[in-house]
Amino acid sequence: MPIHDVGYRPWNGEKTPQFSRWWVICETGIRLAAKSRWVRRILFVAWLPVMYWGVGFFFLEQALDADSQSLFSIVDSDDEVQLESVEDFKNEAQQLGRNAGRMEIRRLLGRRFSMFPHAEDLAKSLETGDPEIIRNDIWRWLLMVFFRYPQSLLILFLIGTVAPALISRDLRSRAFLLYFSRPIGKLEYMLGKLCIPAAFIMAVSTLPALALYLFAIVMSPSLSVFWSTWDIPLRIIGATIALVLPTSAIALMLSSLTQESRFANFSWFAVWALGHGAWLAILLATSMGMKKAPFHPDVLASTQVQNWSVLSLYNCLGDAQEFIFGFERFEDVWRGSLVLVCLTLFSIWILYRRISAPVSV
Numbered sequence: 001m002p003i004h005d006v007g008y009r010p011w012n013g014e015k016t017p018q019f020s021r022w023w024v025i026c027e028t029g030i031r032l033a034a035k036s037r038w039v040r041r042i043l044f045v046a047w048l049p050v051m052y053w054g055v056g057f058f059f060l061e062q063a064l065d066a067d068s069q070s071l072f073s074i075v076d077s078d079d080e081v082q083l084e085s086v087e088d089f090k091n092e093a094q095q096l097g098r099n100a101g102r103m104e105i106r107r108l109l110g111r112r113f114s115m116f117p118h119a120e121d122l123a124k125s126l127e128t129g130d131p132e133i134i135r136n137d138i139w140r141w142l143l144m145v146f147f148r149y150p151q152s153l154l155i156l157f158l159i160g161t162v163a164p165a166l167i168s169r170d171l172r173s174r175a176f177l178l179y180f181s182r183p184i185g186k187l188e189y190m191l192g193k194l195c196i197p198a199a200f201i202m203a204v205s206t207l208p209a210l211a212l213y214l215f216a217i218v219m220s221p222s223l224s225v226f227w228s229t230w231d232i233p234l235r236i237i238g239a240t241i242a243l244v245l246p247t248s249a250i251a252l253m254l255s256s257l258t259q260e261s262r263f264a265n266f267s268w269f270a271v272w273a274l275g276h277g278a279w280l281a282i283l284l285a286t287s288m289g290m291k292k293a294p295f296h297p298d299v300l301a302s303t304q305v306q307n308w309s310v311l312s313l314y315n316c317l318g319d320a321q322e323f324i325f326g327f328e329r330f331e332d333v334w335r336g337s338l339v340l341v342c343l344t345l346f347s348i349w350i351l352y353r354r355i356s357a358p359v360s361v
Helices: 019-035 035-046 048-064 069-074 083-111 120-129 133-164 162-171 188-206 205-220 223-228 231-256 262-289 303-311 313-325 332-357
Strands: none
Touching: 019 162, 035 048, 035 133, 035 188, 048 083, 048 133, 048 205, 120 313, 133 162, 133 188, 133 205, 133 223, 133 231, 133 303, 162 205, 162 231, 162 262, 162 332, 188 205, 188 332, 205 223, 205 231, 231 262, 231 303, 231 313, 231 332, 262 303, 262 313, 303 313, 313 332
């Protein structure tokens, strides 16, 4: 065959299944993004809070399992002491130990964690005196705080580093001509690109949270604790979905609107900063009118602050996660949840139109 006779020829190499084409795009994007030093640094920093929360789970189990064994040493083996009285004394001492553990947990919640949401709600579970209920409530609360505060802030910077170049780089280099000249559809391309930021979000939120849950199971008195906390892994997965879908869709939509990744990067941080800044301004004005501190519980619970919290994507995501972990009612978070759903659908629609534009006739 002459060298100038080029055309379609049969492919004799290994073929991949059609349903895995999106995964090739996702895997390639993850591998390219992981080459960045800043991405690796953020991933490393994202796992540091796990140690701090692990210490919290350790001391929680120590407080719950306190049984005042030292009190048992004052029981001697005098023949006049009835067996029933010894057993009663041991049971009473054990109950006193549990009460001391609950008092210690209540003191920590009142002094150290009062700035976190729903810390006061845990007092109700402490009043029940049931270690299983206390353990389930405090585990859910610790993981909810873990999702909302350290990991959410780190995800903001991580996605701001990874996502802006995913679509804008293809627009600038005309890589669409290469993608769609192969048997790859627009939906497969979108799914592959959406999974790239989703994988990084799961790496800094889902995996650390599940690791903390397994660590707590190991630190508990017996593996039977799993049956009283089986719902927590499902809540972790639900909180991850509520975090992944809006953030990934918004980030890729902003990336598809420009050929310069630095503009998409600026827009990503601007959306979060302007929305949260507007809510903080309303919070400050309300606190001045009520003559109380800005983050006083009465100010945060006011109708004006609650109604305008939908301006902040951070608050909308936090409210959704609090509902998933069982600390909010649906009637209190439906506005923020509706905003997240609408933004996700709108972002996916814009993303699809932007991807279709270069190949449309």
